[in-house]
Amino acid sequence: MEGKIDDNDDDEEDEVKKSYRLSLCCLLLRKRKVMVLDEATADVDQETDRKMQELIRSECTVPTIARRLDIIMSSDRIIVMEKGVVVEMGPPQEPVAKGGSFPELIQANQF
Numbered sequence: 001m002e003g004k005i006d007d008n009d010d011d012e013e014d015e016v017k018k019s020y021r022l023s024l025c026c027l028l029l030r031k032r033k034v035m036v037l038d039e040a041t042a043d044v045d046q047e048t049d050r051k052m053q054e055l056i057r058s059e060c061t062v063p064t065i066a067r068r069l070d071i072i073m074s075s076d077r078i079i080v081m082e083k084g085v086v087v088e089m090g091p092p093q094e095p096v097a098k099g100g101s102f103p104e105l106i107q108a109n110q111f
Contacts, residue, residue, distance in 0.1 A: 017043050024052075034061045069106065078102070 020043075027035055035056065044052065053071065056062055066072050073092045080088040080095060080102045088095040088102050095102035 024056075028055065028059055032060050034063070036063050038065045080105070 024037075037056070053074065057074075064071065064075065066075075072078060075092055077090060078088070078092045078095065079086055080100075082101060088098075088100055092102075096106070
């Protein structure tokens, strides 16, 4: 019986993930100019993530909340905030070259 309960939990979780992906597809089909997403591809493998990120970014502007360095570095522009205040802004390579908070976050892996 416990196996069946666990299986149901997995099935429900899979359905939630599928529903989320379907919602994301619907948003893309609506051709919005701006989409705000929070960890939109967190539950997919890296290849699917890469393809989804490319598609999303090619279609609209996406302010992204991200912890993964590859997503951050592939952004056109980043905004680094500390205690609700913008401390750095620009293409990701710019703050890296200047030093400051963003390179410190990268080095400390606290993003």
